[in-house]
Amino acid sequence: MMPLERLLIEFLLTFLTREELNAFLRSPQNTATLVGGLIAVSGALLGTFLLLRGLSMTSDAISHTVLLGIVVAFLLMTAVFRVEGDTSSPWLIVGASLAGLGTVALTEMLYRSGLVRQDAALGLAFPLLFAIAVILVSRFVDDAHLDEDAVLVGEIGLAWANTNSHCFENCDSVTVAEDHPAAKMTRQCVNCRELGISPRDERAEFIEVCGNCGFYSPARAWSAGLLEREPALVFFPKSISVALVMTLLTLAFVLLFYKELKLSTFDPALAKALGFRPGALNYALMALVSLVAVGAFDAVGSILVIAFFIIPPAAASLLTDRLALMLLLSPLIGAAGAVFGYDLARGLLFGFLPIGDAIALINRLFGLELVEEWDSSISASMVLVIFLLFLLAWVFSPRYGLISTALRRVNSRRLFDDQVVLAHIHNHQFTAQAATELRVATLHLHFRWTRRKMGRVLARLRALNCIRIVSGGAVLTERGEERAHRFRATMLEAHNMPSSLE
Amino acid sequence: MKPQRALGGDDRRVWLIIAAMAVVALLFIPLSQALLGLRFTYTVRVVALGGSILGVLSGALGCFAVLRGESLLGDALSHAALPGVAIAFLLAGRELSALLIGAGIASWLGLRFVSALLATTRIKRDAALGIVLASWFAFGIALLAYIQSIPDASQAGLDHFIFGQAAAIIESDVMLVSAVGAIALLVLFLFWKEFKLVTFDSEFAGANGFRVGLINTLLSTLIVVTIVLGLQLAGVILMVGMVIAPGIAARQWTHKLDQMVILAAVFGAFAGGLGAVISALDRDIPTGPMIIVVAFVLVLISLTLAPGRGLIWRRLRQRQNQRAFAARNTLRDLYRYALAHGAANKPAPDSFIRGVGDRSAALGLRQLRSEGHVTLGAAGWQLSESGITLARNDLRNQRLWDLYRRYAHELGLPAMAEERGQEIAALLPADALARLQAKLEEGADS
Numbered sequence: 001m002m003p004l005e006r007l008l009i010e011f012l013l014t015f016l017t018r019e020e021l022n023a024f025l026r027s028p029q030n031t032a033t034l035v036g037g038l039i040a041v042s043g044a045l046l047g048t049f050l051l052l053r054g055l056s057m058t059s060d061a062i063s064h065t066v067l068l069g070i071v072v073a074f075l076l077m078t079a080v081f082r083v084e085g086d087t088s089s090p091w092l093i094v095g096a097s098l099a100g101l102g103t104v105a106l107t108e109m110l111y112r113s114g115l116v117r118q119d120a121a122l123g124l125a126f127p128l129l130f131a132i133a134v135i136l137v138s139r140f141v142d143d144a145h146l147d148e149d150a151v152l153v154g155e156i157g158l159a160w161a162n163t164n165s166h167c168f169e170n171c172d173s174v175t176v177a178e179d180h181p182a183a184k185m186t187r188q189c190v191n192c193r194e195l196g197i198s199p200r201d202e203r204a205e206f207i208e209v210c211g212n213c214g215f216y217s218p219a220r221a222w223s224a225g226l227l228e229r230e231p232a233l234v235f236f237p238k239s240i241s242v243a244l245v246m247t248l249l250t251l252a253f254v255l256l257f258y259k260e261l262k263l264s265t266f267d268p269a270l271a272k273a274l275g276f277r278p279g280a281l282n283y284a285l286m287a288l289v290s291l292v293a294v295g296a297f298d299a300v301g302s303i304l305v306i307a308f309f310i311i312p313p314a315a316a317s318l319l320t321d322r323l324a325l326m327l328l329l330s331p332l333i334g335a336a337g338a339v340f341g342y343d344l345a346r347g348l349l350f351g352f353l354p355i356g357d358a359i360a361l362i363n364r365l366f367g368l369e370l371v372e373e374w375d376s377s378i379s380a381s382m383v384l385v386i387f388l389l390f391l392l393a394w395v396f397s398p399r400y401g402l403i404s405t406a407l408r409r410v411n412s413r414r415l416f417d418d419q420v421v422l423a424h425i426h427n428h429q430f431t432a433q434a435a436t437e438l439r440v441a442t443l444h445l446h447f448r449w450t451r452r453k454m455g456r457v458l459a460r461l462r463a464l465n466c467i468r469i470v471s472g473g474a475v476l477t478e479r480g481e482e483r484a485h486r487f488r489a490t491m492l493e494a495h496n497m498p499s500s501l502e
Numbered sequence: 503m504k505p506q507r508a509l510g511g512d513d514r515r516v517w518l519i520i521a522a523m524a525v526v527a528l529l530f531i532p533l534s535q536a537l538l539g540l541r542f543t544y545t546v547r548v549v550a551l552g553g554s555i556l557g558v559l560s561g562a563l564g565c566f567a568v569l570r571g572e573s574l575l576g577d578a579l580s581h582a583a584l585p586g587v588a589i590a591f592l593l594a595g596r597e598l599s600a601l602l603i604g605a606g607i608a609s610w611l612g613l614r615f616v617s618a619l620l621a622t623t624r625i626k627r628d629a630a631l632g633i634v635l636a637s638w639f640a641f642g643i644a645l646l647a648y649i650q651s652i653p654d655a656s657q658a659g660l661d662h663f664i665f666g667q668a669a670a671i672i673e674s675d676v677m678l679v680s681a682v683g684a685i686a687l688l689v690l691f692l693f694w695k696e697f698k699l700v701t702f703d704s705e706f707a708g709a710n711g712f713r714v715g716l717i718n719t720l721l722s723t724l725i726v727v728t729i730v731l732g733l734q735l736a737g738v739i740l741m742v743g744m745v746i747a748p749g750i751a752a753r754q755w756t757h758k759l760d761q762m763v764i765l766a767a768v769f770g771a772f773a774g775g776l777g778a779v780i781s782a783l784d785r786d787i788p789t790g791p792m793i794i795v796v797a798f799v800l801v802l803i804s805l806t807l808a809p810g811r812g813l814i815w816r817r818l819r820q821r822q823n824q825r826a827f828a829a830r831n832t833l834r835d836l837y838r839y840a841l842a843h844g845a846a847n848k849p850a851p852d853s854f855i856r857g858v859g860d861r862s863a864a865l866g867l868r869q870l871r872s873e874g875h876v877t878l879g880a881a882g883w884q885l886s887e888s889g890i891t892l893a894r895n896d897l898r899n900q901r902l903w904d905l906y907r908r909y910a911h912e913l914g915l916p917a918m919a920e921e922r923g924q925e926i927a928a929l930l931p932a933d934a935l936a937r938l939q940a941k942l943e944e945g946a947d948s
Contacts, residue, residue: 051626051629054626054628054629055628056628056629056632057577057628059632113805113813115811115812115813116750117568117571119571119573119574119628120571120746122573122574123574123742123746124747124798127740127743127747128743128795128798130791131743131790131792131794131798132795134740134788134790134791135787135788135792135795138786138788303639304639304640304643310629314625314629314630314633317624318623368592371652373651374648375647375648375651376648377643377647380640380641380644381640381644383637383640384637384640384641384644386637387633394622400623405622
């Protein structure tokens with residue numbers, strides 16, 4: 001990870017000075033938005049395919065299991081390999097991703113046994129694995145990074161603080177040995193515990209121990225005051241590089257296998273027949289989902305991450321029918337959620353609507369005394385913004401939105417009303433019953449409509465210049481005649497009758 | 503008559519399991535005192551009791567979620583309860599009934615939202631559930647974070663609804679759960695027929711004038727009530743396991759709804775009680791997750807051991823079928839060889855039989871020999887008296903089946919599926935059989 005970061009920083013330093021870059025990265029908002037945005041983009045890309053394959057809830061199962069993977073890997077690292085557990089270590093990420101993949105396999109096995117339905121298999125697998133993880137956490141882990149709160153919401157607001165330091169100039173690392181002038185020597189009793197005596201006892205034996213010996217990287221050396229010249233340092237948050245790698249991998253996967261993914265999503269049988277191995281592709285997809293779920297664990301926790309997989313693609317699917325466009329829209333929606341989510345957590349919806357005022361309003365309406373300062377979870381707020389965007393898409397989507405669907409329905413009802421009235425006039429005009437059938441005053445009775453409705457339809461037809469009213473009876477104009485003919489032709493065609501029947 | 507008798511046996515077995523589990527569940531407290539040396543404090547008693555009662559409720563109602571393929575609905579609804587808890591706290595403070603009502607309203611709204619999405623968009627069911635789960639939960643988390651940011655609010659313990667905290671349960675909570683649970687079970691009893699109908703054939707129910715939408719809503723509401731009651735114990739994340747695991751386990755043992763529901767209730771009580779007892783052994787083992795683990799162990803046992811459906815059972819039956827099939831084919835080979843060489847008791851060389859029958863021949867020979875139908879002499883495999891009779895009967899049976907296929911219509915025989923493994927004589931009525939046998943005597947097949 002380190003060389004990659006260095007490469008990126010060197011690239012960025014061609015545009016920015018070191019101070020500017022450090023200032024940018026030290027802002028919690030910038031780092032949180034960046035990390036959230038990257039997670040949202042990779043989640044949305046993969047989630048699009050999950051949604052289209054009807055596998056959205058699999059991401060739920062995977063993200064729950066990932067917790068178990070992380071806990072087990074964490075315990076293994078600390079207990080067996082004696083390495084300090086770090087939730088952003090690459091080994092831990094790989095191990096936990098394997099656990100995620102394992103769930104998919106387990107679920108599939110349960111389902112294939114034919115004894116359990118697919119949804120039940122999912123619903124069985126992940127509460128179990130999650131329960132085991134929770135038991136392990138509360139039984140064996142005493143680390144602040146893995147407590148139950150971190151599981152739920154992550155620590156995206158603190159992402160800026162956990163950094164790798166990169167040195168570019170004056171890079172003097174220091175090794176403090178016992179003979180180093182800065183070494184702090186202390187006396188330590190070697191047999192006190194063994195004999196159960198106090199250090200004041202005369203039997204106590206002492207050795208000199210160096211309290212601060214060891215290797216100092218340039219950054220640590222500078223902050224410990226061991227260096228004279230200030231090294232040129234860049235502090236790069238670890239979460240950003242993890243999220244960046246995830247996003248690049250996802251992007252590469254989707255771009256490289258776009259054709260295969262598309263085919264196996266919409267027609268798995270054809271994909272198989274053409275030799276594309278949709279099974280292998282499916283597992284690759286699930287492996288990436290696991291990877292993203294693990295990578296996002298630190299930032300947004302193991303439950304909220306599924307929002308990034310499910311909601312943006314669902315919103316995009318309401319806006320377009322084209323896969324390519326969906327793959328463009330859903331990352332945008334997710335990223336917008338990350339950008340506005342930080343503001344929302346600090347009390348500002350979409351950058352200009354203050355939440356505090358809304359709480360004040362509620363207080364006034366219900367006579368409550370709630371605190372008007374809104375300071376909330378960043379990751380949850382990001383999800384909420386994404387959800388709000390989804391609601392907007394649901395209501396206002398030009399093709400599948402609630403409003404446009406309602407308008408279309410009204411339109412087609414009107415069209416139908418117009419056409420049956422025209423057909424009625426067409427059938428009866430110039431016949432013996434024309435006088436009774438077509439009299440405007442009683443026309444509504446023939447349709448069992450209200451007088452008002454018939455009035456509206458007739459007014460519309462007159463405005464469209466389709467009928468005229470001649471001495472209290474309705475008569476088709478030339479234009480109306482033409483419409484009635486067309487309607488008749490389409491009706492006959494719809495019922496598979498030759499239109500030459502007339 | 504035969505299949506009914508078999509079902510009767512199944513019935514008795516299931517009721518026996520139910521009774522045994524119920525006895526074990528009832529004896530929990532004395533048993534664990536005797537075996538584990540566990541000291542029953544007030545807390546342990548209350549938690550074990552609460553867990554069992556909740557298990558009964560969620561097991562019984564969870565069956566319907568399992569059978570309707572709505573297992574994940576429980577997941578979404580339990581997560582969706584969180585904002586309700588938070589809002590109820592903001593409005594009414596730490597009053598358990600208020601919190602539970604808030605939770606119920608929130609997850610019920612989530613349910614309606616899922617229905618609205620499904621009705622007006624092309625979003626699939628699982629995605630709709632995921633949307634509700636994630637966004638309701640996020641709203642709840644945001645509210646909890648807001649509540650925690652309020653200075654000196656007595657919010658302590660509110661986030662226990664997420665993972666559940668059994669230790670915080672007191673006797674009055676158990677009373678509340680029992681009372682509401684009893685009402686829910688009563689509703690289940692009263693609407694038993696309707697629930698059964700919409701679960702298995704909702705179109706038929708609709709065609710017969712039942713108000714399917716209303717019944718569905720009622721059933722879902724009952725599931726919401728169960729989830730809400732369980733939140734304090736199991737928490738929003740794990741509640742889904744509590745709802746569906748007993749149902750899935752019970753499904754393996756029986757094909758009848760009433761048995762399944764009762765068995766699931768007993769399983770649920772067992773898991774709830776045992777989980778609570780185990781977690782009482784060590785302070786660091788949380789109760790909710792432990793209950794889930796116990797419930798899953800029950801599922802695992804059921805999946806492997808359940809008679810008829812279980813994996814072991816199925817494997818045994820496969821082996822049995824394989825052996826019977828191999829034995830029959832080998833018997834036919836032997837008989838045909840012997841007849842072709844003069845007499846039915848003519849031995850067939852070992853290499854010949856193994857060559858003809860390939861790998862299944864070894865299996866078949868072993869089976870036939872253990873049943874005493876063949877003997878291995880110096881000249882090879884020889885059919886015994888019983889083997890000859892068996893082979894002859896089998897040949898006759900196969901001929902009758904051949905005739906049945908050709909002349910069933912002409913002879914006016916009743917229509918039935920051609921199952922050549924069965925004795926046709928046992929399947930046909932006597933007069934029909936007589937006609938078929940007459941045809942055989944005519945030598946129509948030769």
